[in-house]
Amino acid sequence: MTLASVQDAASAAAERERLGHVAPIGWRNPKPPGAYDLLVIGAGPAGLVAARSAAALGAKVALVERHQLGGDSLNYGSIPTKALVRTARMYSDMRCAATFGALPPADIQVDFNAAIARLRHIRARVSRTDSALCLARQGVALFFGAARFVGRNAVDVDGVQLRFRKALVATGSRSQLPAIPGLAEAGYLTNANVFDIDTLPASLLVIGGGPLGCELAQVFARFGTRTIISHREPLFLPLEERDAAQMVSDGLARDGVEIHLNTTVTSVRMEGGRKVAELVIDGNVATTTVDQILTGIGRRPAVQGLDLESAGIDYDAESGIRVDDFLRTTNRCVYAAGDVCLESRFTNTAQASACIVVRNALLLGRRRMSALTVPWCTYTDPEVAHVGLYVKEARRQGIPVKTFTIPMHDVDRAIADSEDDGFVKIHVREGTGHILGATVVARHAGEMINVISLAMVAGLDLEALDGVIHAYPTQGEAIRMAAGAYMRDRPSRWTDWLARAWVRL
Amino acid sequence: MLDRLQRAAFDYFVVNTNRANGLVADTSRPGSPSSIAAVGFALSAYPVGVERGWIERADAVERILAALRFFSKSDQGGTTTASGHRGFYFHFLDMETGLRVWQSELSSIDTALLIAGMLTAALYFDGESAVETELRQLADAMYRRVEWRWAQRAGGAMSQGWKPECGFLHYGWDGYNEALLLYILGLGSPTHPLTDASFEAWTLTYQWENIYGHDFLYAGPLFVHQFSHAWIDFRGIRDRFMREKDCDYFENSRRATLVQRDYAIRNPRGFVGYGQDRWGLSAGDGPSVAPQAVSGRRQAFYGYAARGVPWGPDDGTIAGSSTLASIVFAPEIALPAVRAMAAGHVGGRGEAMRASGFNETAHEPAAAGWISRGEFALDQGLTVLMLENFRTGLPWQIVRGSPWIRAGLRRAGFKRGWLASGASA
Numbered sequence: 001m002t003l004a005s006v007q008d009a010a011s012a013a014a015e016r017e018r019l020g021h022v023a024p025i026g027w028r029n030p031k032p033p034g035a036y037d038l039l040v041i042g043a044g045p046a047g048l049v050a051a052r053s054a055a056a057l058g059a060k061v062a063l064v065e066r067h068q069l070g071g072d073s074l075n076y077g078s079i080p081t082k083a084l085v086r087t088a089r090m091y092s093d094m095r096c097a098a099t100f101g102a103l104p105p106a107d108i109q110v111d112f113n114a115a116i117a118r119l120r121h122i123r124a125r126v127s128r129t130d131s132a133l134c135l136a137r138q139g140v141a142l143f144f145g146a147a148r149f150v151g152r153n154a155v156d157v158d159g160v161q162l163r164f165r166k167a168l169v170a171t172g173s174r175s176q177l178p179a180i181p182g183l184a185e186a187g188y189l190t191n192a193n194v195f196d197i198d199t200l201p202a203s204l205l206v207i208g209g210g211p212l213g214c215e216l217a218q219v220f221a222r223f224g225t226r227t228i229i230s231h232r233e234p235l236f237l238p239l240e241e242r243d244a245a246q247m248v249s250d251g252l253a254r255d256g257v258e259i260h261l262n263t264t265v266t267s268v269r270m271e272g273g274r275k276v277a278e279l280v281i282d283g284n285v286a287t288t289t290v291d292q293i294l295t296g297i298g299r300r301p302a303v304q305g306l307d308l309e310s311a312g313i314d315y316d317a318e319s320g321i322r323v324d325d326f327l328r329t330t331n332r333c334v335y336a337a338g339d340v341c342l343e344s345r346f347t348n349t350a351q352a353s354a355c356i357v358v359r360n361a362l363l364l365g366r367r368r369m370s371a372l373t374v375p376w377c378t379y380t381d382p383e384v385a386h387v388g389l390y391v392k393e394a395r396r397q398g399i400p401v402k403t404f405t406i407p408m409h410d411v412d413r414a415i416a417d418s419e420d421d422g423f424v425k426i427h428v429r430e431g432t433g434h435i436l437g438a439t440v441v442a443r444h445a446g447e448m449i450n451v452i453s454l455a456m457v458a459g460l461d462l463e464a465l466d467g468v469i470h471a472y473p474t475q476g477e478a479i480r481m482a483a484g485a486y487m488r489d490r491p492s493r494w495t496d497w498l499a500r501a502w503v504r505l
Numbered sequence: 506m507l508d509r510l511q512r513a514a515f516d517y518f519v520v521n522t523n524r525a526n527g528l529v530a531d532t533s534r535p536g537s538p539s540s541i542a543a544v545g546f547a548l549s550a551y552p553v554g555v556e557r558g559w560i561e562r563a564d565a566v567e568r569i570l571a572a573l574r575f576f577s578k579s580d581q582g583g584t585t586t587a588s589g590h591r592g593f594y595f596h597f598l599d600m601e602t603g604l605r606v607w608q609s610e611l612s613s614i615d616t617a618l619l620i621a622g623m624l625t626a627a628l629y630f631d632g633e634s635a636v637e638t639e640l641r642q643l644a645d646a647m648y649r650r651v652e653w654r655w656a657q658r659a660g661g662a663m664s665q666g667w668k669p670e671c672g673f674l675h676y677g678w679d680g681y682n683e684a685l686l687l688y689i690l691g692l693g694s695p696t697h698p699l700t701d702a703s704f705e706a707w708t709l710t711y712q713w714e715n716i717y718g719h720d721f722l723y724a725g726p727l728f729v730h731q732f733s734h735a736w737i738d739f740r741g742i743r744d745r746f747m748r749e750k751d752c753d754y755f756e757n758s759r760r761a762t763l764v765q766r767d768y769a770i771r772n773p774r775g776f777v778g779y780g781q782d783r784w785g786l787s788a789g790d791g792p793s794v795a796p797q798a799v800s801g802r803r804q805a806f807y808g809y810a811a812r813g814v815p816w817g818p819d820d821g822t823i824a825g826s827s828t829l830a831s832i833v834f835a836p837e838i839a840l841p842a843v844r845a846m847a848a849g850h851v852g853g854r855g856e857a858m859r860a861s862g863f864n865e866t867a868h869e870p871a872a873a874g875w876i877s878r879g880e881f882a883l884d885q886g887l888t889v890l891m892l893e894n895f896r897t898g899l900p901w902q903i904v905r906g907s908p909w910i911r912a913g914l915r916r917a918g919f920k921r922g923w924l925a926s927g928a929s930a
């Protein structure tokens with residue numbers, strides 16, 4: 001048996017293991033008792049959290065999943081991309097070994113199958129804790145099948161009626177295809193099937209420069225695929241601030257991604273077995289020929305097929321299910337959480353919103369979605385992480401805002417790591433140390449942002465953060481340095497005057 | 506030294522102008538088209554030349570009139586080969602025919618720089634002669650003709666440009682940048698003024714940051730902090746944003762200059778030469794050579810680019826003219842830097858101050874570094890105006906007399922200082 005075939009067999013076994021956890025063949029749906037305390041539709045990150053925590057409270061819980069447990073996040077989103085991001089980073093580091101004072105390997109060959117096999121192992125491993133059997137052991141009545149509402153307090157799952165006192169719709173979102181003539185005929189990859197390809201494409205056009213588009217463009221470029229990314233706007237990551245988006249663009253360019261901003265893909269056609277895409281850039285037409293196209297990166301709420309009207313639940317195809325700040329739908333017994341109703345489509349937001357629903361639905365809670373502090377991160381290299389308000393949002397709300405900026409090139413550990421691209425920007429209400437929000441661009445920005453989230457949730461201001469001694473040297477020290485800049489800058493107080501007078505004595 | 510550099514910069518316009526239509530070449534390189542911004546700088550530089558005795562008044566008027574007559578009669582049809590549309594002009598025009606080249610955009614900022622030049626010339630040449638009267642009339646008509654409001658986007662901010670092939674470009678003027686002058690001219694227009702929402706929409710994207718211990722309205726490249734100041738004296742006048750920050754745009758540019766020097770001292774990417782007396786990242790020419798290893802990293806070179814600090818792009822290229830223009834804001838650090846850079850071994854004898862950029866890190870074409878060939882009009886224009894503002898304040902004094910610019914400043918919320926006094930201080 002060759003190494004490759006051993007690898008393939010292991011990869012297939014991992015895939016079988018994952019499917020055994022997330023969509024077991026021959027699963028028998030339980031018999032529904034009377035009404036469930038909480039019925040959850042969709043077993044993605046939001047649905048799983050809600051079902052488990054409600055069951056832990058002793059509630060009678062049903063969870064209905066149409067496809068696979070874990071949703072996009074586990075199967076086609078966060079987890080598989082991060083697995084590939086790590087492998088791609090390893091190749092990048094090997095190539096840039098000289099930057100770190102090391103000798104680059106003489107011959108760097110990309111083994112795409114090994115990367116995919118690792119991804120499958122990781123996916124299978126993560127799926128163990130949320131497997132169908134685990135959920136059943138935790139007291140969750142798990143149903144596989146398509147749910148649709150048949151009244152204000154009942155759903156039908158493949159012909160079986162389940163009644164509920166409270167329900168949560170957490171069906172997530174689906175890829176949205178751009179309307180490009182010829183694209184469907186030529187074929188394309190989306191996040192749902194890109195992790196199933198078994199050969200590395202020689203060339204790839206990524207349509208859309210949102211977080212996932214940027215992450216995957218960089219990954220494939222680092223694997224050696226000639227990668228082109230086209231994006232309609234002048235900068236990637238339209239949510240993020242200009243400098244952060246520019247740094248992502250610079251990072252992609254360094255990895256050899258061909259960047260086409262202000263660009264629209266107007267048509268795709270097949271020619272000699274390859275895909276020819278026509279791009280329009282500020283009125284100029286160009287064509288590019290590639291082996292694969294990756295798109296469908298925009299998301300739309302998954303509201304179809306649920307017969308929401310039957311339960312009196314208002315929704316919109318674009319913005320999803322309409323909810324109030326307590327995540328209640330127009331049917332007082334039904335709540336929604338995650339991508340299906342929220343603008344911010346992140347796994348952690350989905351999970352946090354599900355926790356709110358459990359409190360509000362089962363424990364008469366009055367928790368508000370707007371009170372949440374949710375950080376997010378785009379896992380390009382460098383990473384871009386954000387929490388709280390952007391400067392523009394604060395200014396729009398009439399809040400005087402000031403930003404304390406620490407370039408990573410001023411951080412000792414970042415210099416020692418040769419990872420000094422990026423910054424920490426902490427936005428405060430001018431004249432105070434009250435943190436409104438922050439953006440971090442750094443190689444490990446996702447890890448760094450958590451301290452700022454903690455400070456925001458705990459109500460710590462920059463003065464308090466300045467008093468938190470950080471381990472030295474660490475990249476996270478940039479946050480304390482920003483707090484230090486605030487302390488040097490803040491208006492003097494009578495205690496400062498007293499201290500100066502004391503020293504002069 | 507300053508007089509020599511300023512005179513050399515002024516001579517650029519004497520040499521690189523088409524006397525028949527007043528168009529000024531974008532660069533001194535053979536075959537260069539005209540940039541309308543270059544014409545704007547030229548028209549503003551002539552009063553300086555006249556005052557300093559570098560050009561006869563009649564000669565200056567003739568050159569300016571040639572340009573004004575050309576623009577007033579230019580094809581405003583907005584077709585792919587016209588000269589302009591709705592009072593705006595395409596960024597690059599053929600030196601001879603004055604028609605659009607390079608599929609360039611109908612540029613809002615470059616039209617503003619051109620109009621600023623026209624208004625400056627009209628304010629300075631106040632004689633009763635027929636030619637000076639015609640000069641003033643044409644300049645006034647050209648300003649009135651610009652449909653600023655047309656280029657305002659739905660959100661309120663100005664669009665960066667328009668093309669006959671695709672309409673308005675996707676991008677507007679967001680974040681602090683050189684568009685301050687554009688907004689003031691647009692708001693002051695007696696015929697097609699921008700709405701109040703325009704300036705509000707623009708300033709909404711401002712970021713007030715503390716970087717290296719300096720508080721300032723952030724923008725990376727130096728030219729952003731310089732262009733509008735070539736014409737308008739922002740000392741002591743403040744809009745709402747600057748009142749809130751207890752600062753003004755002039756002081757802001759001074760701080761931006763200090764940030765540039767502090768960045769060069771840190772020199773995070775290890776470029777050759779950067780330091781206390783070698784700084785100045787701005788828009789300009791740079792080497793287009795193969796990447797090379799710099800401090801263990803693979804460093805690409807970007808050719809013509811808007812370089813900035815502290816986030817780049819940075820490839821070791823310094824735009825000497827931006828350091829020279831910094832003299833007006835921070836002479837205590839800019840003068841020593843200019844002296845050191847002018848005497849440097851790359852392009853000695855002041856060449857580094859006249860070239861669009863120099864780079865001591867690039868190994869090509871010589872181990873000692875790279876220097877941009879020829880001269881670029883915008884650098885020379887900025888040098889003439891900023892050095893004059895430093896030496897006598899003449900361009901500022903002239904522009905203070907413009908009722909349109911005063912009106913634009915007031916509509917943008919500027920108050921106090923020289924705006925509070927009479928027609929011109």
